[in-house]
Amino acid sequence: xxxxxxxxxxxxxxxxxxxxxxxxxxxxxxxxxxxxxxxxxxxxxxxxxxxxxxxxxxxxxxxxxxxxxxxxxxxxxxxxxxxxxxxxxxxxxxxxxxxxxxxxxxxxxxxxxxxxxxxxxxxxxxxxxxxxxxxxxxxxxxxxxxxxxxxxxxxxxxxxxxxxxxxxxxxxxxxxxxxxxxxxxxxxxxxxxxxxxxxxxxxxx
Numbered sequence: 201x202x203x204x205x206x207x208x209x210x211x212x213x214x215x216x217x218x219x220x221x222x223x224x225x226x227x228x229x230x231x232x233x234x235x236x237x238x239x240x241x242x243x244x245x246x247x248x249x250x251x252x253x254x255x256x257x258x259x260x261x262x263x264x265x266x267x268x269x270x271x272x273x274x275x276x277x278x279x280x281x282x283x284x285x286x287x288x289x290x291x292x293x294x295x296x297x298x299x300x301x302x303x304x305x306x307x308x309x310x311x312x313x314x315x316x317x318x319x320x321x322x323x324x325x326x327x328x329x330x331x332x333x334x335x336x337x338x339x340x341x342x343x344x345x346x347x348x349x350x351x352x353x354x355x356x357x358x359x360x361x362x363x364x365x366x367x368x369x370x371x372x373x374x375x376x377x378x379x380x381x382x383x384x385x386x387x388x389x390x391x392x393x394x395x396x397x398x399x400x401x402x403x404x405x
Contacts, residue, residue, distance in 0.1 A: 201225070214381035218374050219365070220266040228381050231374040233365040234393045235266045239273025239319065241396060242342045245361055246315045247282035249340040253314035256288045256307035260295035260320025270319040270344075288313070293322040301325030308333055315340040323349040327358045346399055354401045364397035 202225040205215045209226035221230040246255055257274065259267045271290055278285055288310050293300030300322025307313055308329070316339060318326050323343050330336045337357040343350050346364040353359030373394065 216374055216377050220264055229377050231370055232394055233396050235269035236273035238363050238396055239270035240277045242317050243274045243277035245342050250315040252284040253312040254286045254288050254310050255315040257290040258293050258303050258318045259290040261292055267320055295321035297322050297325035301329045304329035318343040327353045330358050362399040366394055366397055370394050
């Protein structure tokens, strides 16, 4: 991807990365949330929600920069502020429902699991694993993106908080950034990070 972006840049094509960044490439701008801050937010929530014990982490893939950054932010806060919690994982579910369900099942092989941070997708599989073990509402869960699956999880109590990156806002910002670059106003259009949204059952729109 870096080679492709660099080649495009040499041909005069401006590239904007969306959701997951590629620093070190010739991309013009990144549009998305601060993923390190998102991971830190998840840690602040679970560190306060959960009694001391084990907190499991499920990633889509740590080969993805946004997932890796979320995990780095999560671990930084948990280590510094909540040392009484033991982190299990990260296990990778590759953003697939069945694989994520299997990964979450693996977390329950550890005794004393009090929380789960799903920093990728595959949320329907996460909910299925919680419901199979009849622990919905007893294990605190933080997930990402307000989708049909996470909305249902919030409504039925399987998920406590969803960290959302406002995809509509990201798309609008990406289009505006790309338009400015195409018109030669690139220096004026460094998009600020997209604001992180937090959704609980009580503030679902």
